[in-house]
Amino acid sequence: MNAFYNLVSGPLVWVAFAVFIGGSVWKMTSLLSEARKKDNHIFEYWSWGHAILSYIHWLLPFGSENSKQQPVMSLVTFLFHLGIILVPVFTMGHIVLLEEGALGWSWPTLPDQVADIAAWVVVGGCCYFAWRRLTLEQVRYVTSPADFGILIMVAAPFVTGLMAYHGWGDNLLMTSLHMFSGEIMLVAIPFTRLSHMLTFWVIRGYTASEFGAVRHVRDW
């Protein structure tokens, strides 16, 4: 067990970050250079003003028409994504590790209780999304096992993190699994649908530009 812990808390962390960062850079540069060759209109019609307005409307709950029509989904999605960003980046345990280990510097942390709640929100969000996939006809129709796989992949680091934090189960095992599942998720971001974290900005911005700058209408 110690060997597994040493692996996931040592070399695999570096591998995961390297693949995540390298993979993300590769993904976006290859997509954008292909777009430059074959979809140059994305650049030609790009309008930062409209893109930024659109980002704001679509990232904040109830900013868009559809968000208003789907209040539960809007709130859950908003809180879920907030949690996904806040918990890994601002949790005490993570920052201590980074300060003592790789980086040697730190930044403010979330109070433990807030981080705890945020992690529960993420897990709850995953459950909600799974429930939607299973019960709403229009979602079930376009759902494949891979969609559940991604939900599990996202939920795993949060579930194991909560278990480690609350002392449920073997602590060393949970901590090791927490690190391992977090690393899997990081690595998966550039190569799965989780890449929407990267591509959102391009697609949303391009659509906003066509709607706003070319067609003179709102896209929200």
Add this chain to the structure above:
Amino acid sequence: MSEAEAKKKIDIDNIQDAGLDQGVAKLTPEHIEKVINQVMDAETGARMKMYVDTCVHCGLCSEACHWYQSYDRQPRFSPVGKVKQTIWKIVHQKGKLTPQEVRELAVVAYTECNLCRRCQQYCPFGIEIAYMIAMVRRICHKLGVTPQYMQDTCHSHSATLNQMWVKEDEWTDSLQWQEDEARDEFPDLRIPVGKEGAEIMYSVIAPEPKFRTQLIYQAASIFHESGADWTMPETRGWDNSNMAMFSGDTELAGRIVKEHFESAMRLKVKRIVMGECGHAYRAVYDVGNRWNAWKMFPIPVIHSVQFFYELITSGKIKCAEKYPEKVSFNDPCNISRGMGLHDMGRHVTEVFCDELIEMHPNREHNLCCCAGGGVINCGPPWKNKRILGNSAKADQLKRVVDLGVTTIVAPCHNCHGGLDDIIHHYGLPLKLKFLGDIIYAHMEKTRAVE
């Protein structure tokens, strides 16, 4: 079972279409794979990849679609459901589709999506599903599997550069006929044909000389009353409609738009004013000009709604007596969601009509008439399916009927086709008007004889 439910029991899954059936009969698996991969590799790129890879299958686009709303929220009619049946299948099977599967692609792409882009406004990522569906049509076109009626109009475009097989002498005959008719009312009225150096070239869609010739009379009256310096081309290029854009024949679509602009250049006009058609406007500003490598119009182009707005705000035409009935304004996708002309359209309507009552949703969030995107051009075999696929719009119209509305103003030919069908089918007590209808009938006619 209610009457409406009974009517929905028509078999919408086994509709015969000679264009599709005969096209499919000629296909081989090798040819299908080759053509699909050729289109996907050569004509799509990062944009398609991003759309396919980013979609998280959340289903949030579903409510946007009038087909989905109208067909009891069946998931196969949701926008992402249509992508699943087409692009996902193409990607997952790497182009290895059977002829029957190609037919299914064509049915979804041509007859179950109006390319209205409302779903794009509902997708959190802003994924353009209409682009993906249009690419499926492109594949079907290259495979020779296109609805017969739509293909017939494309053949007409190809042979005559207008979609209705209107011959050159018939075109000028129609204009002279309308000029003759109008001179009873306006003795000095001319429909200037091929006049070089005029300020405006007026272009129409081919169904105007073919079926709705009075619209040319009306437009001529408005031009005449406003004192405009205008002309219409005597050569090809007078038709601004573009079914090739919808069939997936982008080469022909580009050719049509090029001829339209070139006829304006030959006439040395300053700008083009287009009649009340939505899809034609989309063809010039959004599709054809890009195909011709123009970022925007090489010659300024405005839609009738913009032109009428300009005439009214500059005082060139005035309302004599308002249209006395309650009206509602139907926003055509391609000029409202497509160009933001909804407020101008309302301004013109309010100047000429007593009372405008809004239908909802409206403006850029309007529901499609279900005729656009070439769906009505798939012809009679698909008519019932299309009408039942737009009960959502009928419900919307019923709500304004309950508020006392008797007339729908729709500045788009496709909307007229689609709304006319649902008004009849669902027995709605509504009249349909173009803006030109109302302006012509209610403007001050200072140059007319009694």
